[in-house]
Amino acid sequence: MGWLSKFFKGATNSRISRGQYSGRYQFTDEPSESEMEDLDHAIALSLSEQDQHKGKEPIETAHQLEEDEMLAKALQESLNAESPPRENGQNPPTPPRQPVIPPNGNRICAGCETPIGPGRFLSCMDSVWHPDCFRCDACDKPISDYEFSMHEDHPYHKNCYRELYHPKCDVCKDFIPTNRNGLIEYRAHPFWMQKYCPSHEDDDTPRCCSCERLEPKDVKYITLDDGRKLCLECLNSAIMDNDECQPLYIDIQEFYEGLNMKVEQQIPLLLVERQALNEAMEGEKVGSHHLPETRGLCLSEEQIVRTILKRPVIGPGNTIIEMMTRPHKLVRRCEVTAILILFGLPRLLTGSILAHEMMHAWLRLKGFRALSPEVEEGICQVLAHMWVESEITSGSSSTTITHTASTSASTSSSSTSSKKGPKSDFEKKLGEFCKNQIETDTSAAYGDGFRLANKAVTKYGLRSTLEHMKYTGSFPY
Numbered sequence: 264m265g266w267l268s269k270f271f272k273g274a275t276n277s278r279i280s281r282g283q284y285s286g287r288y289q290f291t292d293e294p295s296e297s298e299m300e301d302l303d304h305a306i307a308l309s310l311s312e313q314d315q316h317k318g319k320e321p322i323e324t325a326h327q328l329e330e331d332e333m334l335a336k337a338l339q340e341s342l343n344a345e346s347p348p349r350e351n352g353q354n355p356p357t358p359p360r361q362p363v364i365p366p367n368g369n370r371i372c373a374g375c376e377t378p379i380g381p382g383r384f385l386s387c388m389d390s391v392w393h394p395d396c397f398r399c400d401a402c403d404k405p406i407s408d409y410e411f412s413m414h415e416d417h418p419y420h421k422n423c424y425r426e427l428y429h430p431k432c433d434v435c436k437d438f439i440p441t442n443r444n445g446l447i448e449y450r451a452h453p454f455w456m457q458k459y460c461p462s463h464e465d466d467d468t469p470r471c472c473s474c475e476r477l478e479p480k481d482v483k484y485i486t487l488d489d490g491r492k493l494c495l496e497c498l499n500s501a502i503m504d505n506d507e508c509q510p511l512y513i514d515i516q517e518f519y520e521g522l523n524m525k526v527e528q529q530i531p532l533l534l535v536e537r538q539a540l541n542e543a544m545e546g547e548k549v550g551s552h553h554l555p556e557t558r559g560l561c562l563s564e565e566q567i568v569r570t571i572l573k574r575p576v577i578g579p580g581n582t583i584i585e586m587m588t589r590p591h592k593l594v595r596r597c598e599v600t601a602i603l604i605l606f607g608l609p610r611l612l613t614g615s616i617l618a619h620e621m622m623h624a625w626l627r628l629k630g631f632r633a634l635s636p637e638v639e640e641g642i643c644q645v646l647a648h649m650w651v652e653s654e655i656t657s658g659s660s661s662t663t664i665t666h667t668a669s670t671s672a673s674t675s676s677s678s679t680s681s682k683k684g685p686k687s688d689f690e691k692k693l694g695e696f697c698k699n700q701i702e703t704d705t706s707a708a709y710g711d712g713f714r715l716a717n718k719a720v721t722k723y724g725l726r727s728t729l730e731h732m733k734y735t736g737s738f739p740y
Contacts, residue, residue, distance in 0.1 A: 478492065505571060
């Protein structure tokens with residue numbers, strides 16, 4: 264924050280204590296009573312000398328007399344200037360008066376570094392200035408306002424300081440308002456650090472269903488068929504139908520093969536709307552689900568699920584139109600009947616969800632039974648985290664999966680991850696966001712489970728951790 268100071272007219276040399284600006288300005292270092300008496304005495308003496316010389320032969324030059332008269336006038340103005348009005352007949356508290364530099368003293372302007380002659384000058388920032396030399400560090404125009412702001416020992420017009428240093432809301436683009444205590448209060452996303460007014464948390468401002476950023480007023484998010492909002496950056500890599508998801512499905516299968524965890528059975532992968540996913544979740548008898556919204560599901564029951572056939576079109580008002588779906592009957596041929604993924608999410612987020620659900624399928628097909636939600640969801644989150652990290656670091660000749668994988672697993676899997684092309688800066692940032700979401704999850708099953716599983720895999724390796732889980736139903740410690 265900057266701080267505020269004041270201007271004083273006349274021959275004054277105000278000393279202003281520097282402090283943090285908090286919405287009000289204050290003056291400290293008030294003169295003592297003896298200094299006030301000396302000031303009054305100086306005024307009376309100056310006026311008395313003028314009376315004594317009336318009608319007599321002048322003993323000073325005209326220039327000296329004029330200078331004395333200017334001093335007396337300046338001193339009187341410094342006492343009377345900005346005098347506050349009376350209230351209820353009572354005199355308000357007397358504002359502090361500033362010490363005065365004699366007119367024949369050597370005053371050097373801090374701006375142009377030339378002497379300041381008789382007449383008006385400014386005293387602030389522990390220096391004196393010609394009025395035209397005291398300028399705003401932003402616009403380089405003289406500061407003639409009663410108040411000004413300071414930042415790193417540079418003066419600013421209040422409006423210039425506000426434009427440069429007062430935070431603006433990333434959503435409505437206005438200055439973030441101050442609260443009742445005069446302090447700037449705002450909210451910020453813990454990862455993206457998007458700053459916004461507190462009011463936007465309750466005014467139905469749209470939020471991207473993928474990256475969680477709020478919609479700025481100068482940008483229009485896409486409205487998906489099930490009501491979710493998707494920002495334009497996430498839309499660039501969004502997977503919208505079954506055909507688009509198949510190459511990603513193959514990538515995930517190769518990732519598991521690289522970890523020596525190949526899934527032998529052919530498990531159907533279906534992209535679905537939110538309603539179809541919720542209906543399938545209600546019909547599933549096993550598994551733990553991540554509330555408030557589930558974005559993936561590994562099914563073990565026979566069901567009829569409506570899946571998306573064709574990529575929808577973006578119509579007027581950035582809304583999704585021409586959504587084509589059809590019912591798909593799931594037949595139980597093994598422990599897993601299908602994997603469902605919510606449509607419309609960017610590739611990296613879709614892949615992390617798919618890697619998570621693929622681990623559920625692998626555990627069921629390999630005979631892991633009666634695992635607690637903390638153990639099963641925790642190890643699934645570790646695989647999702649490993650896949651995202653492999654995607655972020657792909658393209659490097661020294662690519663490794665993650666510190667959580669065993670040496671043999673990371674060596675064999677790094678060759679598959681390098682097949683991906685270069686990613687945009689936003690995709691890399693989105694990948695870091697996906698990892699951060701997994702690492703900072705506060706739920707017992709997904710958050711605490713991940714941290715316990717990650718600790719075990721880091722210490723003992725992935726293969727040893729899985730073997731211990733199969734025989735004990737818990738992580739090794």
